[in-house]
Amino acid sequence: ETGVTQTPRHLVMGMTNKKSLKCEQHLGHNAMYWYKQSAKKPLELMFVYSLEERVENNSVPSRFSPECPNSSHLFLHLHTLQPEDSALYLCASGPRYVGEQYFGPGTRLTVT
Amino acid sequence: KQEVTQIPAALSVPEGENLVLNCSFTDSAIYNLQWFRQDPGKGLTSLLLIQSSQREQTSGRLNASLDKSSGRSTLYIAASQPGDSATYLCAVTTQGGSEKLVFGKGTKLTVNP
Numbered sequence: 001e002t003g004v005t006q007t008p009r010h011l012v013m014g015m016t017n018k019k020s021l022k023c024e025q026h027l028g029h030n031a032m033y034w035y036k037q038s039a040k041k042p043l044e045l046m047f048v049y050s051l052e053e054r055v056e057n058n059s060v061p062s063r064f065s066p067e068c069p070n071s072s073h074l075f076l077h078l079h080t081l082q083p084e085d086s087a088l089y090l091c092a093s094g095p096r097y098v099g100e101q102y103f104g105p106g107t108r109l110t111v112t
Numbered sequence: 113k114q115e116v117t118q119i120p121a122a123l124s125v126p127e128g129e130n131l132v133l134n135c136s137f138t139d140s141a142i143y144n145l146q147w148f149r150q151d152p153g154k155g156l157t158s159l160l161l162i163q164s165s166q167r168e169q170t171s172g173r174l175n176a177s178l179d180k181s182s183g184r185s186t187l188y189i190a191a192s193q194p195g196d197s198a199t200y201l202c203a204v205t206t207q208g209g210s211e212k213l214v215f216g217k218g219t220k221l222t223v224n225p
Binding site for chain 2: 004006040041042043045048056088090092100101102103104105106108
């Protein structure tokens with residue numbers, strides 16, 4: 001399998017649940033990203049990992065917890081989310097410092 | 113703070129028409145600019161990447177131009193087809209090697225048969 005994959009593609013969770021989103025890239029890139037896309041808003045960068053170290057956290061609430069165990073995998077752990085966290089969560093990867101990013105298909109998250 | 117604006121927010125054209133999508137950015141110190149396509153509920157597909165030293169890039173029926181000094185880019189689509197219907201996003205990378213992409217809100221394009 002090539003490119004950037006994300007699982008699950010759709011997720012419905014209650015506010016008290018704990019779930020995780022998974023992203024995997026097979027492109028040999030050394031940087032990975034989580035973005036949030038809400039209706040009628042620009043894509044918002046949430047986290048950047050480069051060489052498995054977090055290099056940027058755009059003031060994301062602690063109910064979102066990223067994990068990058070190696071350069072090919074990225075997780076976003078979710079707990080006690082709010083309905084306003086419902087959105088499309090996109091993962092991307094790219095070579096560091098180049099700005100070129102390749103996106104996965106996204107996970108459509110609904111918090112009830 | 114870099115801000116990216118895309119005009120129009122939505123555009124509807126008949127099949128076969130040539131069209132232009134606009135993108136503007138407030139800080140001209142960019143590293144590169146990318147145009148993406150997003151189909152409903154899907155991820156982003158990179159269409160064209162223009163480095164800050166370039167003026168334009170072409171891929172098939174698509175041509176993207178960059179005027180860094182004026183903070184503008186255009187995406188030209190020739191002979192539009194219904195399959196071109198999607199949201200088109202513009203994003204810039206800040207100069208200095210940052211990985212951060214700053215996105216516009218996109219232009220939703222509908223090409224009618």
